[in-house]
Amino acid sequence: MTTTRRPTRQQSAVMDALGSTRDFTSAQDLHAQLRESGEKVGLATVYRTLSSLADAGDVDVLRTGEGEAVYRKCSTGHHHHLVCRACGRTVEVEGPTVERWTDAVAAEHGFSDVAHTLEIFGTCGSCH
Amino acid sequence: MTTTRRPTRQQSAVMDALGSTRDFTSAQDLHAQLRESGEKVGLATVYRTLSSLADAGDVDVLRTGEGEAVYRKCSTGHHHHLVCRACGRTVEVEGPTVERWTDAVAAEHGFSDVAHTLEIFGTCGSCH
């Protein structure tokens, strides 16, 4: 079950690329960036690497309004994102309040194994 | 600019189909259902109708983990969803707590025009 992870040049290339941006990036963009910087990495590999990273919880994934998956290297632990819809600046936020609320609501309706997604969008100060 | 909306048979067919399920349904499924029940509606039309309904705020849209768009006719007003990941049963939930929290967090970081998405997934009592 434990997928044997074998470190490779292209995997670290993908991780470095991810680390160099602070904003959410799509697999396609990431692939383009890598090509430009001279790294030869196949598109399929970018996808594969990103999904294993995501599965392992090493990166955060969310979907744009158009359904495209975007990835971001984040601090560990459970948290949410406050994203500027103009410049894309992202702030990580955390709050026991929400966690408690979702758990309570779920319990109240007899749901277990609860998980949730929460993203906040707005216009940041500098873009206003 | 104000798109003149002209009522048609197929549009009401789509709306009826949406109204007959209480769970989130994809455009593809909706189209299949319509075909089965004898309604002749083109796939493109289903998509078009759904997006205008969504734009108008008459239906709620969210994305499955795989990025597929799913639609649901909902009560009006701002609310969130508690979805059973096994049977798909959906419960609408509402909570000033979260609304206040997101607004506060956003304000704290200088963000304005705040919007947010929040969905809760879990396993409901009967599926446990």
Place this chain on the structure above:
DNA sequence: AGCGTTTTGACAATCATTCTCATTCTGCTG
């Protein structure tokens, strides 16, 4: 009924993502 516009529908075109599979690495092992 007649007309200008909007909608429809069959199908082609996009686009992101996944699959296929032969080839290339990697980490051992002897």
Place this chain on the structure above:
DNA sequence: CAGCAGAATGAGAATGATTGTCAAAACGCT
């Protein structure tokens, strides 16, 4: 160090949802 089995890669095909195209059909109005 050479050899091996299994994992990873990459090029391109395949998939699947969604959108665009455009001629034909449906609407609302006169």
